[in-house]
């Protein structure tokens with residue numbers, strides 16, 4: 001259907017794209033040292049249902065320097081619902097650099113014209129997706145929790161809670177393509193694996209990308225501490241109320257007894273008490289722990305959005321009116337300096353080595 005929007009009037013630099021020329025749903029998969037990431041498989045879930053509604057195909061897109069290494073991941077994505085896979089292979093993709101990866105994806109998308117591109121909102125997905133969108137001069141909607149199709153226009157409806165999570169925003173990219181979106185890990189389950197499922201694997205050798213703004217000098221690996229936050233079953237999270245490295249050491253002790261990990265609010269991250277990798281919330285990670293103990297965390301909307309999937313939430317706060325208590329299954333009013341040593345003592349008695 002022809003759009004009536006006069007794009008060049010709204011923005012002369014971004015004229016409308018001919019939306020009818022775009023077909024197919026891409027899911028950009030992440031396959032690095034740790035193998036194919038779980039969130040890549042999860043994104044096949046909305047991709048499959050949207051492609052079925054639009055009567056089009058799902059294409060998994062994987063990047064790397066070795067076709068042989070990527071093939072098994074492509075097959076895995078096909079078994080989980082993709083119709084086919086595209087491997088973007090080039091020497092410069094040996095080491096992950098956001099701009100290089102984004103340029104390669106953007107160039108391929110400009111040629112093959114997918115109507116939708118999905119990325120998982122992992123740290124890397126969040127780096128690449130906006131760059132791809134900007135390069136292709138199209139919109140991006142991040143952190144969606146649902147997707148649908150506008151029955152009248154066929155546009156993708158990208159649905160996400162705005163800041164306070166009380167409403168749902170329905171966002172469209174009506175006059176530009178591709179429609180680009182991200183969803184957080186663990187929002188969608190991966191589609192079931194079908195061993196018998198087969199699909200074409202297309203290999204695209206990509207030329208070197210000039211990157212005048214960035215040059216790789218050396219790679220230093222930062223060790224990951226323990227279980228990834230998204231997979232942790234027991235989490236002890238600290239906020240500004242904990243306030244000191246000594247306080248966080250005590251949270252570590254409790255987490256260790258439980259066989260869990262330490263996390264933090266954004267304020268705790270800003271204070272350098274915990275790494276960004278361990279931030280829970282809107283601009284951090286969504287967690288789905290069996291037990292989440294929030295210590296000295298006020299319970300701002302941007303924090304609690306990340307703990308909605310936790311089974312049991314325990315809050316420790318000295319302020320009885322702290323909003324976190326509205327989101328907690330159990331609340332302990334008191335100073336953490338008094339409460340945490342008692343919890344450590346009790347849990348140590350009950351979980352002689354660990355509670356897991």
Ligand SMILES: Cc1cc2nc3c(=O)[nH]c(=O)nc-3n(C[C@H](O)[C@H](O)[C@H](O)COP(=O)(O)OP(=O)(O)OC[C@H]3O[C@@H](n4cnc5c(N)ncnc54)[C@H](O)[C@@H]3O)c2cc1C
Pocket residue numbers: 238239240241242264265266267268279280281282283284285295296297298299300301302303316317318319322334335336337
């Ligand atoms: C766009 C945007 C995105 C954001 N993303 C995130 C995000 O991803 N994650 C996130 O966490 N925040 C995020 N924030 C910030 C968020 O709004 C809050 O500012 C932040 O969560 C507050 O952190 P806090 O609870 O540690 O600190 P505070 O709000 O300062 O709360 C500290 C709490 O500690 C309690 N306390 C103090 N001393 C003690 C003690 N001795 N014992 C027990 N309790 C004590 C106090 O009563 C208080 O409730 C975001 C904000 C914006 C605008």
